[in-house]
Amino acid sequence: MQANPTRGFLWSDVETRTLLTIWGEQDIQTALDGNFRNSFVYRDVSRRLGAMGFERTPEQCRVRIKSLKRQYLLAKEGNLRNNGQYHKICKFYDIMERILTGPAGLDPRELMECGAAGEEAVDGLEEDGEDVQDVYSESTGECPYPAETEVKLEYPTVPIPIPVKVTVGNSSASVRPHTSSHSASHSSARAPKRPRKRRANFPMEKLMEQFLEQSAQAEDGFYRMEEQRLQAEDRRREAEHARELHMLQMLGQMFASISSSRPGSAATPCKTAPPPPPPPTAARAPVISSASLSHTRDLSGHLKRRSPQTDCLSQHTQLLSTDPQTLVLERYYALGSTSHKGMEDDILSLVKTIIPPLTSKKHKGQDGRIGIIGGCQDYTGAPYFAAISALKVGADLSHVFCTKDAATVIKSYSPELIVHPVLDSPNAVEEIEKWLPRLHGLVVGPGLGRDDFLLKTAKEVIERSKARDIPIVIDADGLWLVTQQPSVIQGYQKGILTPNFMEFTRLYEALHHEPMDSSDHQRGVLQVSAAMGNLTLVLKGEQDLITDGSRVFSCSVEGSGRRCGGQGDLLSGSMGVLAHWAHTASTAGTVRSVNPSVVAAFGACSLTRQCNSQAFQQHGRSTTTSDMIQEIGSAFKKLFES
């Protein structure tokens, strides 16, 4: 193989002839004909040339052909054929002529029209960067060595482009002059078309660049305007929303006063039920909203034992089932049942404001004495978790009122707790009542069990605590009691229910006498809260939903996938303390815009979830409630004191 030892642009005659032979082949010409993207053809040319013993890249082949074509055109254009000068300009004129005018060849006029450009605009292959020697060699096509014949360079009689070296600052570059001739007499001759084309390309690229830039700017502008438009739209919608809520509140109040003037209407309290509290908003016409669904199905007697209070409730709801107020409330709930991140942040800041500062001026007990009603033979862990959590959140004293057999066990878990073994004593209510004046918050239910006697005691204690205006959190078996007798806490504004999904379902069905629509929890919690006299309700789950019947807040502080028994007790215990703090703050006028029970519920849910997350980071699958309790201090600090 005659590997070419020279630089890329120097071609021997034999090499050039071989190239022309290949290039002239019919299939190559056909492939090149009218094909703008021709790099693949030159790859083939290069390959065939290689097979003949000449190593040339496709690009070298393309440039060489282009150069030959330019020479051919110059010779042809100068009409030098007759005086025999043409061979001096284009050594391979005859071969070129044969190829280009042959049956498969190009029409030379066509070639003339497009100058040498026909194949210049290939696949982005540029000539820029060719140095003087390269371009010079290219323009002549001759190679002084190892050429087949010695080539004598003669300048053509027509001007041809010759590069000149231009120095700009420190760098030099070779550029193509417009046209140059060694003889001034030739200056009038026609210049080849190639430079014109190159100049024409430049503004085209520039234009394209400008066009793209302007398009990008226009697009940016469009998105900016669109964002502003959406923000304005959001503001408009929010204003509309607020207006509609306001209208509905007024309508609700109107309907409430109309219905209260009717005999046997909602405002007429049942004999067995406590009188509902005065409604602070239209939504606080609690039982009425439950009517919207209760009339759609027959009562199915989900409860084995229906209490007189439950009967009264259903009677109550049926009475008003067709009342237009129901429709108004439905709409009100639909509008109010939204909660967004900003709102959650606001409540979290409110939680911070209810936390009493730690000062050396206070005496023991001032930050809270919390009572837990629960703890029986079966369950000793639950009351312990609730009571210790209350202490760890910041209560000064934590009392557990449990059965006799549970007391020693609970005491043994922790010396910090005050344990009263009174729950199953015959005078349990009196025993517990003695302590009520000292308590700031009560948590009823953790580990209480479902023994009738214990439930009856719990019910009495709730009644007496209500009379003392003590905040009451009802959880676990306390909710079992509420499911049986909703009136025990119905309408008590300092009451909070904390059902898990199972407990919530039972409560819903007891109140509404039909299965719950589990696809719409927000609606469900609003309905149950309304039916319970706008009691604050927390439905625990993937997101804790918190409502007092007017709107639903969701607490979605990141927890973990771990659900261990007892974390609900951590929640209810800490909620007992926070409820005390929130109501104290409300009385002092610190919390005004949001129901203090909702603030307390939100704080406790956030704390429980944060504890869960932190404990999970350390213990993973083996996380237990005790691990979570260990995290209360740092979780509290992170959420509320940072």
Ligand SMILES: NC(=O)C1=CN([C@@H]2O[C@H](COP(=O)(O)OP(=O)(O)OC[C@H]3O[C@@H](n4cnc5c(N)ncnc54)[C@H](O)[C@@H]3O)[C@@H](O)[C@H]2O)[C@@H](O)CC1
């Ligand atoms: N270590 C302890 O002493 C503990 C005692 N506990 C007490 O145990 C008593 C009974 O509480 P339970 O919650 O077991 O009773 P429930 O009758 O409320 O629950 C019955 C069943 O429902 C299941 N359940 C709970 N949430 C559910 C959901 N989202 N979806 C489907 N099923 C669900 C429970 O796993 C349980 O098997 C209460 O007094 C409670 O305080 C619990 O607090 C756990 C810890």
Ligand SMILES: Nc1ncnc2c1ncn2[C@@H]1O[C@H](COP(=O)(O)OP(=O)(O)OP(=O)(O)O)[C@@H](O)[C@H]1O
């Ligand atoms: N799917 C969940 N994803 C994240 N957090 C959850 C999830 N379910 C519950 N929690 C958190 O755990 C807390 C307790 O809820 P859980 O459902 O365990 O109560 P519970 O069943 O009453 O507990 P207990 O075992 O004490 O009776 C909730 O307040 C909530 O913050």
